[in-house]
Ligand SMILES: Nc1ncnc2c1ncn2[C@@H]1O[C@H](COP(=O)(O)OP(=O)(O)O)[C@@H](O)[C@H]1O
């Protein structure tokens with residue numbers, strides 16, 4: 100409990116400072132004003148401010164401290180009618196108690212909504228990984244086949260007279276490399292499907308995009324799509340949930356692949372780009388697929404809106420909620436001369452590369 104509390108303190112120092120200053124001002128005001136004035140009711144604003152912590156424990160702590168300060172300044176206040184002061188104090192305590200209770204309720208519902216949202220996002224990642232199943236299996240079985248072949252080769256080189264240790268060593272080196280490749284694929288899938296609460300780390304967006312594209316490589320090859328990337332070399336690190344943002348890119352890319360299935364094989368192009376400008380970062384996925392009718396563009400982000408026989412219509416809705424939770428915006432526009440471009444922008448908070 101104490102370590103948790105210290106963590107609160109260090110997590111959001113500015114908010115704590117604001118709350119402490121406001122509570123201090125109210126405490127001083129409450130103590131120097133007349134007992135007839137219910138100054139302590141203003142603590143309600145401090146409690147409402149503490150909702151920003153997003154933690155019920157922190158709200159409770161703030162509520163209890165406010166109540167204690169109210170009682171303390173009742174005893175410290177020297178002037179005014181103490182009878183009226185007692186009634187005012189009790190009224191203030193009731194207001195503080197009720198506000199704390201409501202604030203905790205609000206935060207509990209909020210936390211439940213957030214958990215539901217991230218569980219939904221995970222379900223849809225699981226679904227996508229399920230769809231990618233054959234491609235991923237292929238991606239893993241390829242290096243394993245190569246490992247078997249190189250293992251046999253190494254055995255032959257060693258069994259020969261005289262044994263060719265140099266060739267055997269090279270075959271084993273290839274085995275190690277292929278094992279690493281297979282491990283990478285599995286690692287990427289595992290990170291994507293892991294159950295984790297939303298985090299706010301700083302991470303390398305270029306690498307995160309690269310991971311997603313590795314995952315869909317098989318699918319892109321199978322569908323004869325020409326994939327290009329334009330990832331600015333000076334992209335700053337972004338703050339947010341790496342897996343959730345990867346999910347958004349994955350949704351865009353999977354939709355693009357599906358939109359490209361209906362055009363001629365020679366004309367299937369996919370461009371994934373990322374660039375930073377001023378105080379924001381933009382990631383976009385551009386395809387030359389069947390496109391979206393302009394009249395429908397503003398409906399596609401709605402939940403359950405789908406034009407596919409087996410579609411769920413959740414991909415873009417989840418993507419939008421993820422991006423908005425990161426303080427960004429999603430957009431969709433026609434691509435010239437055909438196809439669609441989907442993208443999102445995220446605000447940068449002055450973080451630089453490294
Ligand atoms: N790249 C795209 N090109 C054309 N239409 C698209 C594209 N991406 C999304 N759409 C349209 O938006 C709808 C909603 O997409 P989404 O929310 O991912 O659900 P789903 O893929 O399950 O249909 C799709 O059914 C499709 O009509």
Ligand SMILES: [Mg+2]
Nearest residue numbers: 350354414415
């Ligand atoms: Mg989709």
